[in-house]
Amino acid sequence: MRQLADEQVALRRVATLVAGGARPAEVFTAVADELGRLIGAEATFVSRVDHPSGEPGELEGYLTVVGSYGRVSDQVPVGFRLKLVPGMVQTAALRTGRAARINGEQLAKGPYGAWVGTLGMRAGVATPIVVGGRRWGVTVAATSQEDFPAGTESRMADFMELAAMAIANARAEEELRGLADTQAALRRLAMRARRNGDASRERRYDGPARAGRGTLGGLSADRADRDRLAYRPGRPSR
Numbered sequence: 001m002r003q004l005a006d007e008q009v010a011l012r013r014v015a016t017l018v019a020g021g022a023r024p025a026e027v028f029t030a031v032a033d034e035l036g037r038l039i040g041a042e043a044t045f046v047s048r049v050d051h052p053s054g055e056p057g058e059l060e061g062y063l064t065v066v067g068s069y070g071r072v073s074d075q076v077p078v079g080f081r082l083k084l085v086p087g088m089v090q091t092a093a094l095r096t097g098r099a100a101r102i103n104g105e106q107l108a109k110g111p112y113g114a115w116v117g118t119l120g121m122r123a124g125v126a127t128p129i130v131v132g133g134r135r136w137g138v139t140v141a142a143t144s145q146e147d148f149p150a151g152t153e154s155r156m157a158d159f160m161e162l163a164a165m166a167i168a169n170a171r172a173e174e175e176l177r178g179l180a181d182t183q184a185a186l187r188r189l190a191m192r193a194r195r196n197g198d199a200s201r202e203r204r205y206d207g208p209a210r211a212g213r214g215t216l217g218g219l220s221a222d223r224a225d226r227d228r229l230a231y232r233p234g235r236p237s238r
Helices: 002-019 024-039 089-096 104-108 113-118 152-230
Strands: 043-050 062-070 081-083 100-103 123-131 134-143
Touching: 002 024, 002 152, 024 043, 024 062, 024 134, 024 152, 062 134, 089 100, 089 123, 089 134, 100 104, 100 152, 104 113, 104 123, 123 152, 134 152
Parallel strands: none
Antiparallel strands: 043 062, 043 134, 062 081, 100 123, 123 134
């Protein structure tokens, strides 16, 4: 019961951030933070799957960290990218749709085993993040201990299943903000084009008008000259 109560408190804190209009990066980091505290992980990461074609398909592409918490967040900050390859705990979780665990020799001999060793991590658990029925990303918890306690996978899966709703809302908010920014840019472009068009029309119409005024002025001057030549004092008019 205590674990369930802790999960609910953690989820409420994340939901409060979303309701308050927090930026997606804040929400993702909060999810990583709350999960790490909940299961006693020394490092947790929320990562988005970036498929090369832009559409989910085969497990290829990159993981981009969007939320980072714990002792290695400086080495694995938000924006950090890692290529998806076979043998990774993240790949296993995404392929099966279930939480996966890795530790010991399997981790050390994995595709990024040497690099993980430099971070001081000896075990990890990953669970997929499903948003709108699609494999949006994956969460990883890591520890310097030999392994996580039994049942860590189910606790992570339960928490992330509910946290996925907050992630979906943050993602939708991000898309709406992006759309609003695009529309604002288009409006500015349209206003600029309108101003340029108005200025161009003014130049186009003002040129002939000035030329016309000059021509009329010249005609008036010619007529005045002819009148002066036609009139000579002392000469009777006919």
